[in-house]
Amino acid sequence: xxxxxxxxxxxxxxxxxxxxxxxxxxxxxxxxxxxxxxxxxxxxxxxxxxxxxxxxxxxxxxxxxxxxxxxxxxxxxxxxxxxxxxxxxxxxxxxxxxxxxxxxxxxxxxxxxxxxxxxxxxxxxxxxxxxxxxxxxxxxxxxxxxxxxxxxxxxxxxxxxxxxxxxxxxxxxxxxxxxxxxxxxxxxxxxxxxxxxxxxxxxxxxxxxxxxxxxxxxxxxxxxxxxxxxxxxxxxxxxxxxxxxxxxxxxxxxxxxxxxxxxxxxxxxxxxxxxxxxxxxxxxxxxxxxxxxxxxxxxxxxxxxxxxxxxxxxxxxxxxxxxxxxxxxxxxxxxxxxxxxxxxxxxxxxxxxxxxxxxxxxxxxxxxxxxxxxxxxxxxxxxxxxxxxxxxxxxxxxxxxxxxxxxxxxxxxxxxxxxxxxxxxxxxxxxxxxxxxxxxxxxxxxxxxxxxxxxxxxxxxxxxx
Numbered sequence: 001x002x003x004x005x006x007x008x009x010x011x012x013x014x015x016x017x018x019x020x021x022x023x024x025x026x027x028x029x030x031x032x033x034x035x036x037x038x039x040x041x042x043x044x045x046x047x048x049x050x051x052x053x054x055x056x057x058x059x060x061x062x063x064x065x066x067x068x069x070x071x072x073x074x075x076x077x078x079x080x081x082x083x084x085x086x087x088x089x090x091x092x093x094x095x096x097x098x099x100x101x102x103x104x105x106x107x108x109x110x111x112x113x114x115x116x117x118x119x120x121x122x123x124x125x126x127x128x129x130x131x132x133x134x135x136x137x138x139x140x141x142x143x144x145x146x147x148x149x150x151x152x153x154x155x156x157x158x159x160x161x162x163x164x165x166x167x168x169x170x171x172x173x174x175x176x177x178x179x180x181x182x183x184x185x186x187x188x189x190x191x192x193x194x195x196x197x198x199x200x201x202x203x204x205x206x207x208x209x210x211x212x213x214x215x216x217x218x219x220x221x222x223x224x225x226x227x228x229x230x231x232x233x234x235x236x237x238x239x240x241x242x243x244x245x246x247x248x249x250x251x252x253x254x255x256x257x258x259x260x261x262x263x264x265x266x267x268x269x270x271x272x273x274x275x276x277x278x279x280x281x282x283x284x285x286x287x288x289x290x291x292x293x294x295x296x297x298x299x300x301x302x303x304x305x306x307x308x309x310x311x312x313x314x315x316x317x318x319x320x321x322x323x324x325x326x327x328x329x330x331x332x333x334x335x336x337x338x339x340x341x342x343x344x345x346x347x348x349x350x351x352x353x354x355x356x357x358x359x360x361x362x363x364x365x366x367x368x369x370x371x372x373x374x375x376x377x378x379x380x381x382x383x384x385x386x387x388x389x390x391x392x393x394x395x396x397x398x399x400x401x402x403x404x405x406x407x408x409x410x411x412x413x414x415x416x417x418x419x420x421x422x423x424x425x426x427x428x429x430x431x432x433x434x435x436x437x438x439x440x441x442x443x444x445x446x447x448x449x450x451x452x453x454x455x456x457x458x459x460x461x462x463x464x465x
Contacts, residue, residue: 414449
């Protein structure tokens, strides 16, 4: 005789405590999965089945736990919701990297191995709102000095570190021209072998060890950026947290500020702003008195964007003006080698200023700033940065469309598609999809260029998706 399933009281209690309807929870789960690059069709019928005792798949259970964690303000696991994990021995790394522990080098190696092997437990992991607050807590208890004292590797000198810096520049240049999917395995493999091995060596001076750790942190940052560009935000967050741990161990507060900054932007980009203003403030505080004007402008505009996201528009605009002034003053600054991923400060400030104005629904100023960013970044033909130029142009077209300038938007999108030509990036895929959706509306309004441009966009999708 088949025994009926027992109702899932743990799930029911969590949902009731959160004050959610079944439709609310289904929407939250779909949204959480989408942040990890996964598409779920969860609906109220599915919620009903889980309540009745039918367990979801292990991946879906993780998304449900994260969705409810966000609503309740405390961390929940699938086990807390009454689900036994039949793959528990294979899923022991589910929380790998979601802390700032004493040995980030080991964690980076393990994350890298899971990344290269495309282990779904990490590549499909949800972005953790709880983990986003970790950098704001107590600095990790450093067992670093004990490791350094007991190091038995080869002697590492400045020439070794300069070689890693050169590789970082080369990988970064390729990333911006062809997108995060290009060369991703090579970056991660180099990080988890050559770069982490460097940090386990012997050093004549503590300053050289700090340089090695900073170089490893910069490579971890790049690996996180590539995961972000692939739409794998949970994995990106793990890389960023370990990059932060490495740079703290290196005692490099300016690079620490740089990592806090990207974590703030990442949260805003995926509409998870819970800790972004605190992260931006922490980054700005660390950078103050240490950063030259050009670099400082990037921290200020990050705070401007966080203020706009928080609904503090007047303060946000004031910070935009301050960032623009700093960027102009910093035109001739000699910037750190790890800054190359973001391009010149003036271009980066324009790009993020546009996002501030977009959040404030000031489409005219957003369009102006995206246009400035596109010009500043340049295209591949003139040695510029293809992906960010194309993304800026695509966003500029959306701001033009929002103002009713439909023909002008089509011209801008046509230029964007040219710049997207050899770019392999999840962000590019989403932008082109969005362009096509708007072009369908344009065709119905009789915009002559829309059909031809839509065919060009469709051809790009076939070649790049």
